[in-house]
Amino acid sequence: MEALLAGIIASLTGFGVYLLLRAYTFPVVLGLTLLSYAVNLFLFATGRLTVGQPAVIGAEAAGYADPLPQALVLTAIVIAFAMTAFVIVLALKARAVLGNDHVDGRPVDGGEGGAVSHRGDAPEEGA
Template sequence: MEVLITLIIGVLTACGVYLALRARTFPVVLGLTLLSYAVNLFLFVTGRLTVGLPAVIAENSAGYADPLPQALVLTAIVISFAMTAFIIMLALKARAELGNDHVDGRPDPGAHS
């Protein structure tokens, strides 16, 4: 399970970084979204992966899952959700104001998308 989730986080991060470095706003937004997914998963795992343990404390249970990362992930999800919504609006506004979707606002005739 550890290997699988590490791979998922790694692939998500790699894709996110690659997309965030693209020159058009849409892939950049997607890349930042993937990065935030990766970091949310990562935060979730910081409490260690456990199976079948109660969320906080139960009477006849040996241990409990660490509740703090879950709280952190909730906060991080809310924040990244809001930020993504904001940057999507900003990217649309940039498309409207600058006339193209290049991140520097200049049309590059060489590239076709």
């Protein structure tokens, strides 16, 4: 189970970092989302992986599942969710104000295809 979880966290982080380094805002936002998934799973694992254990230490229970990482993950999920919502709105606004979805506000040479594919239905409002 440890190896599986470690593999999942590693691949999520790897894909997240790769997407974070892309030049257009949509993959960057996806990358941030994957990174936050990875870190949530990682926090979950810091309480050690236990199966079928109670969260409260009892007299007859053989062990316990550490409840603190679960509280931390909950907080981290809420924050990551809010931040993702914010960064999506900001990316849309940048698309509207700057006229394209490159992270520096200008499409790179020959990168027009990438820009077009993400233009989609961004609102065409002013600043």
